[in-house]
Amino acid sequence: MIVITNPSPIKNETNIVHSLFEEGLALLHIRKPDFSEIEMARFIQQIKPEYRSHLVLHSHHVLAEDFGINRIHFSEKERKNNTLISSEGKSFSTATHSIEDFNSLPPEFDYAFLSPVYKSISKENYHPETNLFEALNSRTNHITKVIALGGIDAKNIKKTLENGFDGMALLGAIWKNENPIKQFKLCQQIVQSHFQ
Template identity: 35%
Template structure:
């Protein structure tokens, strides 16, 4: 599984770029803009091809996302902790895909079975947040009886894909390596090629 997380700030012709990423084979795009109002999300949706709506994951404005028929919801760690299990069950009954953010293998073991996948990191020093790093590369937590997929995030570029795969993760999520320099679509293609050499 390969996830791309949007730039936290608006970018020129962003919806068009999202469409190009999906055309290039992107499975899941997390729309994360913590300082943006619901209007920013509406404007983005109007520019994204309807056929890709099922691949969009909402980080904020979940109620707004539901009115647009979004089927994927992401819960930042603090939001997940404040979300009643009954709400998680309601989303699952509606066929939603639910993801969350975690920061340690121990936190993984506390997750509800309703969570489909968890972004765990930073696995390596972050590209998008200089100075944000783990003390050592995080290994994927043992799954035991849990079915929640473990997705690595933090410092991921094509050169680290093999290491991440060997650490036991089910997928990767990228932000800085996609958006910080060069063409995002070309950056994605390089990451996609590097990851799937090992994951397939």
């Protein structure tokens, strides 16, 4: 299970991030599209060094080396415009919005988001145009893990995993919740019971 940061800053965000890691969060995707490189560096500095190996950078990839971050995320646009930077010792992820795009990914990508699966919790008027569960039936890429994104919460995690996704990413379910830690733990329990 992955958590993606809220795009804009949140009150007590660093404390919440530390609590999520204490509860067993595997990966935190830092997606702050409006952050300058300096703001991004400040944000990362606030996260305890022992958690930095669990961070995934969506932007300002040049900071990865400075902070010992080995996980890089490419947006769909970046993926299509760039050649991948040296993959030695690095883990790559990306975003896709169709099974065709997902199937055509090069093997350098460890996992890719496929979205939106459900109506988004965090983005207004962002909902699926195709049934991604049906689309997964034509999955030919079994090297890259497929991660569900978009509208994922405690009510639909079980269905999502039962329908072929390898995992999921939470955004709105965490950051739009009054108690993000309690919500994370609930979602985590559902995932763990599925894999037992």
